[in-house]
Amino acid sequence: MIPPALEIRGLVKTFAAHRAVDDIDLTVRSGTFHGIVGPNGAGKSTTIGMAVGLVTPDAGEIRILGHDARRERGVTRALTGVLPDGLDFPERLTGAELLRYSAGLRGMPRAAASDRAAELIEVLGLTKGAGTPLADCSTGTRKKLGLAQALLHAPRLLVLDEPFEAVDPVSSATIRRVLRRFVAGGGTCVLSTHSMLLVEQMCDEVTVIHQGRVVAAGTVAEVAAGSNLEDRFVELVGADASGSAGLDWLTGPR
Numbered sequence: 001m002i003p004p005a006l007e008i009r010g011l012v013k014t015f016a017a018h019r020a021v022d023d024i025d026l027t028v029r030s031g032t033f034h035g036i037v038g039p040n041g042a043g044k045s046t047t048i049g050m051a052v053g054l055v056t057p058d059a060g061e062i063r064i065l066g067h068d069a070r071r072e073r074g075v076t077r078a079l080t081g082v083l084p085d086g087l088d089f090p091e092r093l094t095g096a097e098l099l100r101y102s103a104g105l106r107g108m109p110r111a112a113a114s115d116r117a118a119e120l121i122e123v124l125g126l127t128k129g130a131g132t133p134l135a136d137c138s139t140g141t142r143k144k145l146g147l148a149q150a151l152l153h154a155p156r157l158l159v160l161d162e163p164f165e166a167v168d169p170v171s172s173a174t175i176r177r178v179l180r181r182f183v184a185g186g187g188t189c190v191l192s193t194h195s196m197l198l199v200e201q202m203c204d205e206v207t208v209i210h211q212g213r214v215v216a217a218g219t220v221a222e223v224a225a226g227s228n229l230e231d232r233f234v235e236l237v238g239a240d241a242s243g244s245a246g247l248d249w250l251t252g253p254r
């Protein structure tokens with residue numbers, strides 16, 4: 001039996017007195033698209049960061065395709081491609097240099113890395129970004145370069161933190177096609193997003209996180225529970241009427 005692409009048990013992370021991730025369990029089946037959703041500050045990025053080794057957990061177990069992420073760090077790192085929150089890049093490198101640098105860090109043969117990088121640059125519309133220092137690239141271009149970096153070594157598990165944020169609709173359509181082909185070819189993709197439409201269109205399963213805890217998980221239809229996902233999400237994370245009162249200085253007659 002194929003092990004889950006990602007299996008998280010009892011994950012905990014506390015920042016000062018704030019428990020950002022509070023005993024999270026999460027299973028991502030191999031060969032699926034899995035969405036992680038939750039309001040701002042819910043703990044999505046912290047969970048993803050721990051899953052891929054960028055944030056140290058206080059407690060919990062993480063397995064990637066059956067391998068213990070702590071004890072078999074080299075193996076899990078090779079199996080995983082990551083688009084992290086924040087995109088902390090070496091800012092003086094150009095996009096093409098970033099991809100060469102990443103390939104070098106992963107020990108990829110130079111010729112293969114160069115061919116793959118050229119293809120990713122072409123497919124993702126990164127010709128300009130490839131020759132521009134990262135510091136001078138637009139937010140969307142940086143996102144696409146981050147995605148190219150995550151794909152370059154042909155991982156089996158892709159973990160993407162808000163991959164479509166700031167990306168234009170044409171590039172977004174391209175990225176969706178690439179990701180669908182990746183999953184159709186047996187890969188697994190986990191992504192965090194604020195777009196319920198995206199989850200409905202792309203994901204097989206979804207996990208809803210609220211205040212550091214999983215409040216719902218299952219197929220998109222199961223979580224939506226007969227409603228549309230957006231309405232169900234608002235219900236799950238506590239619908240309120242913020243915005244309908246106050247601000248009279250802004251909304252009243254002048």
Ligand SMILES: Nc1ncnc2c1ncn2[C@@H]1O[C@H](COP(=O)(O)OP(=O)(O)OP(=O)(O)O)[C@@H](O)[C@H]1O
Binds near residue numbers: 016038039042046
């Ligand atoms: N390095 C840190 N130091 C202190 N607090 C942190 C740190 N990283 C995250 N937090 C806090 O942990 C909580 C969860 O943050 P996280 O970024 O995981 O949420 P998120 O669900 O990804 O939010 P968003 O949708 O706004 O990106 C927040 O209250 C945040 O302020």
